[in-house]
Amino acid sequence: MNAEIIASGSEMLTPARIDTNSLYLTERLNTLGIEVVGKEIVGDDRERMAHMIEAALGRADLLVITGGLGPTEDDVTRDAVAMILGFGMHFDEAVYAVIEARFARMRRKMSEINRRQAFILDTAEILPNDRGTAPGQWIEAQGKIVALLPGPPNEMKAMFEKQVFERLRQRVPPLVIRTVELRVAGMPESELDQLISPVYKKYANPVTTVLAAPGDIQIHFRAHAETEAEAEALLKEVVDQVAPLLGDRLYTRRGETLEKVVGDMLRARKATVAVAESCTGGGLGERITTVDGSSDYFVGGFLTYTNRMKTELLDVSAQLLEQHGAVSEQAALAMARGAREHTGATYALSVTGVAGPAGGTAETPVGTVYIGLASERGESARRFQFLGDRGRIRGFAVHYALDMLRHALIAA
Amino acid sequence: MNAEIIASGSEMLTPARIDTNSLYLTERLNTLGIEVVGKEIVGDDRERMAHMIEAALGRADLLVITGGLGPTEDDVTRDAVAMILGFGMHFDEAVYAVIEARFARMRRKMSEINRRQAFILDTAEILPNDRGTAPGQWIEAQGKIVALLPGPPNEMKAMFEKQVFERLRQRVPPLVIRTVELRVAGMPESELDQLISPVYKKYANPVTTVLAAPGDIQIHFRAHAETEAEAEALLKEVVDQVAPLLGDRLYTRRGETLEKVVGDMLRARKATVAVAESCTGGGLGERITTVDGSSDYFVGGFLTYTNRMKTELLDVSAQLLEQHGAVSEQAALAMARGAREHTGATYALSVTGVAGPAGGTAETPVGTVYIGLASERGESARRFQFLGDRGRIRGFAVHYALDMLRHALIAA
Numbered sequence: 147m148n149a150e151i152i153a154s155g156s157e158m159l160t161p162a163r164i165d166t167n168s169l170y171l172t173e174r175l176n177t178l179g180i181e182v183v184g185k186e187i188v189g190d191d192r193e194r195m196a197h198m199i200e201a202a203l204g205r206a207d208l209l210v211i212t213g214g215l216g217p218t219e220d221d222v223t224r225d226a227v228a229m230i231l232g233f234g235m236h237f238d239e240a241v242y243a244v245i246e247a248r249f250a251r252m253r254r255k256m257s258e259i260n261r262r263q264a265f266i267l268d269t270a271e272i273l274p275n276d277r278g279t280a281p282g283q284w285i286e287a288q289g290k291i292v293a294l295l296p297g298p299p300n301e302m303k304a305m306f307e308k309q310v311f312e313r314l315r316q317r318v319p320p321l322v323i324r325t326v327e328l329r330v331a332g333m334p335e336s337e338l339d340q341l342i343s344p345v346y347k348k349y350a351n352p353v354t355t356v357l358a359a360p361g362d363i364q365i366h367f368r369a370h371a372e373t374e375a376e377a378e379a380l381l382k383e384v385v386d387q388v389a390p391l392l393g394d395r396l397y398t399r400r401g402e403t404l405e406k407v408v409g410d411m412l413r414a415r416k417a418t419v420a421v422a423e424s425c426t427g428g429g430l431g432e433r434i435t436t437v438d439g440s441s442d443y444f445v446g447g448f449l450t451y452t453n454r455m456k457t458e459l460l461d462v463s464a465q466l467l468e469q470h471g472a473v474s475e476q477a478a479l480a481m482a483r484g485a486r487e488h489t490g491a492t493y494a495l496s497v498t499g500v501a502g503p504a505g506g507t508a509e510t511p512v513g514t515v516y517i518g519l520a521s522e523r524g525e526s527a528r529r530f531q532f533l534g535d536r537g538r539i540r541g542f543a544v545h546y547a548l549d550m551l552r553h554a555l556i557a558a
Numbered sequence: 559m560n561a562e563i564i565a566s567g568s569e570m571l572t573p574a575r576i577d578t579n580s581l582y583l584t585e586r587l588n589t590l591g592i593e594v595v596g597k598e599i600v601g602d603d604r605e606r607m608a609h610m611i612e613a614a615l616g617r618a619d620l621l622v623i624t625g626g627l628g629p630t631e632d633d634v635t636r637d638a639v640a641m642i643l644g645f646g647m648h649f650d651e652a653v654y655a656v657i658e659a660r661f662a663r664m665r666r667k668m669s670e671i672n673r674r675q676a677f678i679l680d681t682a683e684i685l686p687n688d689r690g691t692a693p694g695q696w697i698e699a700q701g702k703i704v705a706l707l708p709g710p711p712n713e714m715k716a717m718f719e720k721q722v723f724e725r726l727r728q729r730v731p732p733l734v735i736r737t738v739e740l741r742v743a744g745m746p747e748s749e750l751d752q753l754i755s756p757v758y759k760k761y762a763n764p765v766t767t768v769l770a771a772p773g774d775i776q777i778h779f780r781a782h783a784e785t786e787a788e789a790e791a792l793l794k795e796v797v798d799q800v801a802p803l804l805g806d807r808l809y810t811r812r813g814e815t816l817e818k819v820v821g822d823m824l825r826a827r828k829a830t831v832a833v834a835e836s837c838t839g840g841g842l843g844e845r846i847t848t849v850d851g852s853s854d855y856f857v858g859g860f861l862t863y864t865n866r867m868k869t870e871l872l873d874v875s876a877q878l879l880e881q882h883g884a885v886s887e888q889a890a891l892a893m894a895r896g897a898r899e900h901t902g903a904t905y906a907l908s909v910t911g912v913a914g915p916a917g918g919t920a921e922t923p924v925g926t927v928y929i930g931l932a933s934e935r936g937e938s939a940r941r942f943q944f945l946g947d948r949g950r951i952r953g954f955a956v957h958y959a960l961d962m963l964r965h966a967l968i969a970a
Contacts, residue, residue, distance in 0.1 A: 156767050157778070159594045161585035164576055173573035182571045183606060187597040190767075194595055194617055201613035205606055218751045218768070219759065252945055257752040277946060279748075298770075300950065355574055421840070421861065427852070428835070428843025431861045435839025438915055438948060446867035448860060449833065449843045455858040455901065489867065503850055536850060 147318050148183045149175050150206040152198060154214035154223050155297055156189035167212045167302055174306060178314055179321035179370070180208065190220035196229045203230070203290055208314070213297030215280035217259045223294055224283075228267050231287050238266045245279045270294075273309040277301040284313060291317070321370055324377035326352075326385055327401030328365040330392055331549040338363055338392075345387045352380055360538055361545040362404065394556060397549075404548045405433050405440075411555040412443035417492035419551065421447035422460055422485035424472065424498040425515065429544045445491050450481065460484030473498050473510045478518030478527040486520040493554065494520045495547045496527075501536045515543045519550055521558075559730050560595045561587050562618040564610060566626035566635050567709055568601035579624045579714055586718060590726055591733025591782050592620060602632035608641045615642070615702055620726070625709030627692035629671040635706055636695075640679050643699050647677045653684060657691045682706075685721040689713040696725060703729070733782050736789035738764075738797055739813030740777040742804055743961040750775055750804075757799045764793055772950055773957040774816065806968055809961075816960045817845050817852075823967040824855035824905075831963065832903035833859035834872055834893040836884065836910040837927065841956045857903050862893065872896030885910050885922045890930030890939040898932040905966065906932045907959045908939075913948045927955045929962055933970075 151172070153165040165187055172182045183206055188198045195214070202209050214223030228235050242264035249256035263280045266272060273282030273293075278301040283294040293310050295302045330338060335358040342365070346354035352369035365388070369380035389396055397407050412419060421430045427449060434444050448459045453472055456462040462480040470476040481496035499515030506512035513534070518527040528550065532542040563584070565577040577599055584594045595618055600610045607626070614621050626635030640647050654676035661668035675692045678684060685694030685705075690713040695706040705722050707714045742750060747770040754777070758766035764781035779796055783789035801808055809819050824831055833842045839861060846856050860871045865884055868874040874892040882888040893908035911927030918924035925946070930939040940962065944954040 156765075157769050159584065159597065160767075160778075161581050161588065164578075164581065166576075169573050169576065172571065176573065183601055183603070184610065185571065185599040189595055191595070197613065197617055198596065201609065205609055217748045218755065220768070248945075251943075252746075253943060254746060255749070257748050259752055260748055300947070357574065423840070423843075425847075426844070427847025427856070428833070428840030428845075428859070428861070431835070431840025431863075432838070432844045433840075435837075435863065436949070440839070441863055444839070444863050446861040446863040446871065447840070448871075449840070449858040451843075451847065451853055451856050451858040459858070459860075459900070488871070537848070 147179075147207045148181045149208040149210060150184040150186065150202040151182060152186045152188060152202060152209065152211045153297075154188055154190070154195060154211060156220070158187045159189050165212075167297070167299055170299070170303060171210055171212070171306065174311060175208075175210075175314075177323050178311070178318050179323070180314065180318060190214065190222055192222040192226050192229070195222050195226035199226055199230045203288075203292075207289075208291045208293070210293045210295065212295045212302055215263065215282070215294060215296050217257075217262050217279070221262065224265055224267065227285070227292060227294065231267070231285065231292070233270075233285075233287070234268045235265045236268060237261070238264050238272065241266060241272060241281050244274070244281075248279055273305055275301055275305055276308075277304050282309065284310070320372075322372065322374050322377045323368060323370050324374065324381055325366060325368045326381050326399060327367075328385070328389065328392070328396055329398045329401065329404070330363045330365065330395050331361060331397050331404060331545065331552070332395050333363070335363055341391050342388050345391070346384055349380075349384055352384055354384070360534070360541045361549070364401070394553070397552060403436075404545065404552070406437050408548050408552050408555065409434070409437045409440055409443060411552065412493075415555065415558060417555075417558075418443050418445050420445050420485045420489035420491035420494045422481040422494060422496040423447065423449050424451060424456070424481070425501040426497045426540050426543050427451060429540055430495065430497055430547055433544050433548070445489050447489070447494075448485055456481060460488070471510065473500055473514055473516060475516055475527045475529060478516035479520075479525045482518035482520035482527070483525055492521060493551060495551055496520075497543050497547055499530075499539070499543055501539045501543075503536060513539050515539065515546075517543065517547045517550055519554055521554060559591075559619045560593045561620040561622060562596040562598065562614040563594060564598045564600060564614060564621065564623045565709070566600055566602065566607060566623060568632070570599045571601050579709070579711055582711070582715060583622055583624075583718065586723060587622075587726075588735055590723075590730050591735060592726065592730060602626065602634055604634040604638050604641075607634050607638040611638055612642045615700075615704075619701075620703045620705070622705045622707065624707045624714055627675065627694070627706060627708050629669075629674050629691070633674070636677055636679065639697070639704060639706065643679070643697065643704070645682075645697075645699070646680045648680060649673070650676050650678045650684065653678060653693055656686070656693075660691055685717055687713055687717055688720075689716050694721065696722070732784055734784065734786050734789045735780065735782050736786065736793055737781070738779045738793050738811060740779075740797070740800070740804070740808055741810045741813065741816070742775045742777065742807050743773060743809050743816055743957065743964070744807050745775070747775055753803050754800050757803070758796055761792075761796055764796055766796070772946070772953045773961070776813070806965070809964060815849075816957065816964070818849050820960050820964050820967065821846070821849045821852055821855060823964065827967065827970060829904035829967070829970075830855050830857050832857050832897045832901035832906045834897035834906060834908040835859065835861050836863060836868070836893070837913040838909045838952050838955050839863060841952055842907065842909055842959050845956050845960070857901050859901070859906075860897055868893060872900070883922065885912055885926055885928060887928055887939045887941065890928035891932075891937045894930035894932035894939070895937055904933060905963060907963055908932075909955050909959050911942075911951070911955055913951045913955075915948060925951050927951065927958075929955065929959045931962055931966055933966060
């Protein structure tokens with residue numbers, strides 16, 4: 147089976163927006179052994195959309211269409227598909243009731259135009275949407291499959307996982323795909339690739355993909371075989387050679403985030419953590435608490451953006467700040483110490499730096515960040531020099547702070 | 559004139575790669591008043607490529623194709639275009655000599671397969687490539703224009719600027735494009751659309767696009783005209799009708815983020831803000847400090863994830879928490895008050911809620927969030943019920959907290 151993916155939405159025909167839904171969909175379809183042979187983007191125009199659907203159905207067995215299922219006049223997907231497949235549409239009372247109930251739950255008045263979302267193609271199966279109002283639709287006709295999914299990524303992904311994946315799996319020959327995702331902190335992509343590519347280049351199956359985010363690298367291995375055991379064996383052969391090369395920079399073999407791994411380590415040790423943030427402004431706490439159940443180990447912390455707050459909330463002495471500056475090893479140490487003392491947490495992390503674009507000096511240029519860590523074993527701090535814009539520097543700082551805590555927990 | 563853009567290359571049909579050439583091309587084409595009405599990605603397959611070209615020519619006046627002009631069997635663009643337009647191709651000695659000379663300059667041996675790159679469609683104009691070996695081609699036939707450009711972005715952009723832009727400019731009427739972006743907080747997309755669509759639907763120019771993020775809506779208007787003044791007048795006519803319908807839910811006419819708008823309001827009033835965050839874990843501070851120069855008005859704050867921290871850092875009484883719970887109006891009020899007293903900020907925002915997935919009860923289900931605000935005028939708090947997963951609920955909470963501060967600043 148092969149597939150094309152059409153994304154509907156005029157905003158994706160502007161210079162500023164790209165379609166990312168199709169990347170997710172491609173990954174999931176590949177998992178089933180379905181190859182994506184074309185992708186299209188079309189605006190909110192019924193005729194063009196219909197023409198594009200017709201053309202795509204001339205080339206592919208499966209057509210996944212994202213977007214254009216909303217309540218407004220711009221949402222033309224339903225009409226265009228009906229036009230090309232020659233189906234009628236009907237108003238579905240049950241779907242409408244679900245939409246009404248959703249609005250009621252949100253204590254919102256529902257406007258009349260939401261009725262549009264309850265129109266379903268004759269012969270379509272309804273794909274419930276538990277994250278939004280627009281239901282998806284599954285249509286089989288003329289030997290082809292057409293799946294209509296909502297445009298917002300969180301709605302689209304949830305619907306694909308719960309409704310579409312299994313339907314497709316039943317329609318393709320069994321192909322076992324197994325993946326392993328390693329994650330590595332604290333080394334640049336080029337260095338990592340030089341280290342591990344002599345190993346993975348020897349294998350066409352599993353396929354290896356290296357993806358890099360600031361400070362964080364994911365290594366995906368993807369093996370296909372006729373049986374699960376065979377796929378697992380293919381993976382094991384490569385991973386068993388790659389992992390030893392990475393040492394303790396490898397922080398998970400299960401694709402978990404760094405904050406999840408660190409959180410699990412804290413919980414296992416019945417330890418807690420607090421933060422004292424300057425340049426990251428809350429980003430470290432935010433990332434730690436992204437994890438469900440982080441209240442087991444995260445107690446809280448201090449956002450001390452100004453010198454005065456560093457002194458008043460964390461007892462960093464005005465003299466220290468005067469002498470060494472707020473972006474200094476001494477300040478990072480004192481912030482971590484103050485956060486630990488005021489919260490009673492087992493560990494306290496501090497971040498102080500120059501995220502830019504302004505504020506850099508010759509001695510502490512933009513991108514300079516000190517990360518401090520306090521525990522019962524004492525305090526330590528490290529200086530980092532990150533490259534990039536404000537967002538990237540702050541992202542690096544949060545990531546390296548978590549990794550510093552991870553290393554302390556390994557040693558504990 | 560309108561256009562479609564086809565990108566050729568199997569690597570862009572994998573989960574890890576996107577086509578970015580089309581974003582650049584869209585921007586440049588829009589500058590000439592040429593609307594992009596569709597974009598396609600196709601692999602290195604002659605038949606599919608030919609079919610996609612034929613379909614695109616059925617919809618658009620101009621077709622720009624990037625990639626597939628290289629020397630290998632995978633490079634099928636020339637063949638596919640010739641097939642669809644019904645043209646022959648000829649070997650161009652002059653083009654071949656240029657390619658040979660390029661290899662000689664690089665002191666590299668040229669392989670025989672590079673001859674493929676010297677095949678030119680009959681009637682095509684050659685577009686020289688000064689950054690690579692594959693020349694582009696410009697074809698006018700059947701009232702359509704087809705431009706073949708190389709795939710590597712640096713080659714493609716240089717060729718477009720030097721060869722294609724001016725050719726197109728001579729073929730389109732002089733045109734000016736102007737855009738306005740409104741942003742609206744605190745209303746759902748369907749409600750907004752019902753309110754404003756009766757206005758914007760009356761106008762084909764400007765074109766209106768509505769984009770929704772959690773709690774935040776962008777309305778793009780895009781006008782084209784022969785002169786700047788005319789385009790501005792077209793925009794003004796619609797915006798002047800839409801804006802009054804939105805009242806103070808409209809927070810910018812210049813496409814700025816909510817945190818930027820709120821920050822500018824604080825700075826203009828020489829006011830400062832502090833935060834006290836529970837369920838958002840630092841996300842509110844993080845978002846406020848995304849803005850360059852936020853140290854002008856953001857002093858800092860408290861992450862009080864546990865009850866104990868609420869009491870110790872913010873003086874929220876244990877009795878209050880016992881009696882009303884940490885997710886309550888009383889707790890939100892006391893947190894905001896405590897944050898303001900301990901920081902001396904003009905305004906303090908507090909957030910306490912159940913982000914889930916665990917922790918919900920019948921009285922305070924997952925998604926319940928109280929937002930508090932303290933200022934010299936006293937304290938207030940509001941209860942919200944957000945829907946979605948943990949990330950979405952936290953995103954809504956941060957957004958509505960910022961919007962609550964914005965409303966207070968308007969009234970100040």
